[in-house]
Amino acid sequence: MLKDFAHYLVVSVFGMDPGRLSGALEFFIYDSIKIFLLLSVIIFVVSVIRSYFPPERTKRILSHKREFIGNILAALLGVVTPFCSCSAVPLFIGFVEAGVPLGVTFSFLISSPMVNEVAVVLLWGLFGWKIALIYMGTGLLVAIFAGFIIGKLKLERWVEEYVYKIRSLGGAAGIVKQAFKERLVYARASTAEILRKVWLYVVVAIGIGGFIHGYVPEDFLVRYAGPQNPFGVPVAVALGVPLYSNAAGVIPIVYALMEKGMSMGTVLAFMMAVTALSLPEMIILRKVLKIKLLAVFVGIMTITIIGVGYLFNAIL
Amino acid sequence: MEIKVLGPGCANCHKMEEMTKRAVTELGIDAKIEKITDIGQIAMHGILATPGLIVNGKIKHSGKPLPSLEKIKEVIKGEF
Numbered sequence: 013m014l015k016d017f018a019h020y021l022v023v024s025v026f027g028m029d030p031g032r033l034s035g036a037l038e039f040f041i042y043d044s045i046k047i048f049l050l051l052s053v054i055i056f057v058v059s060v061i062r063s064y065f066p067p068e069r070t071k072r073i074l075s076h077k078r079e080f081i082g083n084i085l086a087a088l089l090g091v092v093t094p095f096c097s098c099s100a101v102p103l104f105i106g107f108v109e110a111g112v113p114l115g116v117t118f119s120f121l122i123s124s125p126m127v128n129e130v131a132v133v134l135l136w137g138l139f140g141w142k143i144a145l146i147y148m149g150t151g152l153l154v155a156i157f158a159g160f161i162i163g164k165l166k167l168e169r170w171v172e173e174y175v176y177k178i179r180s181l182g183g184a185a186g187i188v189k190q191a192f193k194e195r196l197v198y199a200r201a202s203t204a205e206i207l208r209k210v211w212l213y214v215v216v217a218i219g220i221g222g223f224i225h226g227y228v229p230e231d232f233l234v235r236y237a238g239p240q241n242p243f244g245v246p247v248a249v250a251l252g253v254p255l256y257s258n259a260a261g262v263i264p265i266v267y268a269l270m271e272k273g274m275s276m277g278t279v280l281a282f283m284m285a286v287t288a289l290s291l292p293e294m295i296i297l298r299k300v301l302k303i304k305l306l307a308v309f310v311g312i313m314t315i316t317i318i319g320v321g322y323l324f325n326a327i328l
Numbered sequence: 329m330e331i332k333v334l335g336p337g338c339a340n341c342h343k344m345e346e347m348t349k350r351a352v353t354e355l356g357i358d359a360k361i362e363k364i365t366d367i368g369q370i371a372m373h374g375i376l377a378t379p380g381l382i383v384n385g386k387i388k389h390s391g392k393p394l395p396s397l398e399k400i401k402e403v404i405k406g407e408f
Contacts, residue, residue, distance in 0.1 A: 067376035067391070094391055098338045099378050105371035180374050201393040299367060 018042040043218045047137035048207075051130070051214070055206050058092065058129040059199035063190060065092045067103060074112040074120070079163045082116035087155035090123030091148075094202075097125065097293045104300050105175055114171065115163020118309065121297075123155035126288040130210060131259030138217065138267055146328075147280055150320050154284065158312045170305035210260035217264040220271065244278045245321035249314060252285030256293070262286045276328045281321030289313055329359040329408060334370045335379035341365075344379040344394055351400040357408060383407045 018041040028034040070093045074086055095103065100121065107117045127148055136144035190198070255262075262283055270279050294306055301309070333348050335341025345363055352359050364370060373382060377391030381400070388403045389395050395403075 068374075071376060094377060096377070096392065098336065099376065099391070101336075101367045102371040102378060103376045105368070106374065106376045109371070174368065178368055178372050180372060198393075205393045 014042055014045055018045070040218055043137070044215065047134070047214060047218065048211075050133050050137050051207065051210075052203060054129050054133045055203045056199050059202040060195055062092050062094055062202070063195040063198050065089060067093055067095070067099075067106070070120070071107055071110045071112060074107065074116055075110045077113065077116055079113060079115060080160060082113055083119040083156045083159045083163070086112075086116045086119035086159060087123040087127075087152045090120045090155060091127050091129075091152075093120070093124065095124040097290075097296060100293065100296050101299050104297070105178055106180075108171070108175055109178055109180055113163055114168055115159045115161070117159075118162045119155045119159025122158055122288055122313065123152060125258070125293075126155065126284055127151035128259060130206065131283075131287070134214065134217070134260065134263045138263070139270070143276070143280075146324070147283070150280070150324075151284060154288070154313070154316050154320060158309075158316050161312055162309065165308065167305050167308060170302040170308075172300050172302060175300050210258075213260040213264055217267045220264055220268045244275065245281050245318050245325065248274075248278045248282040249285045249318050249321065252282045253289045253310070253314060254291050255286045256290035257286050259283075259287050275325050277321040277324030277326070280324060281317050284317045284320065285314070288317070329357065329404075330384055331359050331361045331404065332364055332373070332382040333361065333379060334364045334373060334375050334382065336367055336370065337365055338378065340392060340394060341379040344381065347394070347397050347400055348381065348404075351397055351404055354397075355401055355404060355408075357404070359404070 015038075018038045021041060022028050022034050022038045023030065026037075028037065070089045073089065074082060077085060104117060104121070107120070108114070112120075131151075132144045132148050135147050266279055266283050269282070270276070289310060294310070297309075298306060331348060331352070333341070333345045335344060345361070348361055352361060364373070370378065370380065373380065374387060375382075375390050379390070379394070380387065381389040381395075381403070383404055384407045386407070388407075389400075
């Protein structure tokens with residue numbers, strides 16, 4: 013139905029002759045409508061769920077949780093708890109103060125920017141549900157694993173001392189009870205805000221699919237970054253670590269790379285490196301973490317993500 | 329009445345401060361608005377996601393998306 017509509021629009025309304033350009037335009041319109049419908053619906057639903065998990069509740073759930081179980085919970089809660097890197101420091105302090113174990117806190121901090129509904133929907137819309145599920149599953153595993161290792165290493169002494177001295181004024185923090193209607197209002201506002209932030213990236217990504225498609229040879233990157241090249245994954249990850257972007261921002265690049273023959277594992281590893289690790293976030297986290305802990309964090313993440321890349325290049 | 333706007337200085341935090349000031353002016357009440365930008369102080373107040381709004385020691389809002397001007401007025405009136 014959507015396809016027919018796109019065809020009708022291009023041929024009858026715009027009056028274009030059927031050909032390569034009109035085909036590309038049809039594809040572009042069809043994909044845009046499809047992905048924005050998906051995005052709107054899923055972000056709205058996730059936002060409603062999200063309204064039940066404000067950071068205060070997540071903190072309470074994770075407080076004094078055992079390792080491993082705590083890491084799994086933290087990674088899952090990272091998906092639905094709203095978080096932006098500008099709040100990383102107060103959130104970190106709040107978690108530590110409430111007795112959330114360090115490794116569990118890390119699982120949350122890793123999963124939150126990397127695995128979220130925007131990333132999953134965009135991957136689903138552009139590459140199919142399998143890729144979306146694989147990204148989500150491995151993203152969670154990376155967050156659980158890296159957080160677990162950091163917990164096992166007992167690196168609490170490498171957290172800035174003042175963090176442990178902060179005592180909440182107490183009593184102030186309460187979870188506001190919301191009526192269901194209020195949650196819907198919140199979800200609508202949240203959906204609008206997220207869409208406003210990501211729509212341009214999404215259009216660019218779809219544009220790459222629709223127009224650049226066919227103009228650069230399909231296997232352009234195969235030689236350099238195909239599954240046969242053992243250095244493809246580490247190079248992609250090394251390039252991705254300092255880059256800073258949210259999941260939506262990196263999608264156009266991911267699409268272009270995949271279109272031109274970069275292998276799946278390498279692309280997913282690149283996307284994880286970009287979203288989970290970034291220079292600005294490191295600078296923000298430096299306020300609460302000593303440089304050694306920051307280095308361990310980046311090291312563990314880099315190695316884990318490279319591992320994921322190799323694994324998928326081998327099995328996909 | 330004591331109102332605190334908490335945020336390290338991101339765009340949304342400035343917007344929150346502006347809206348709170350406007351809400352107070354429009355309500356015509358006498359309130360002290362304090363802006364807290366120190367990260368440790370923000371955490372100490374129990375705010376996990378910025379920007380935060382605290383009225384008379386109670387957390388009324390934290391994080392994004394920002395509340396509407398009407399909502400802020402309502403919250404302040406509720407504590408008056």
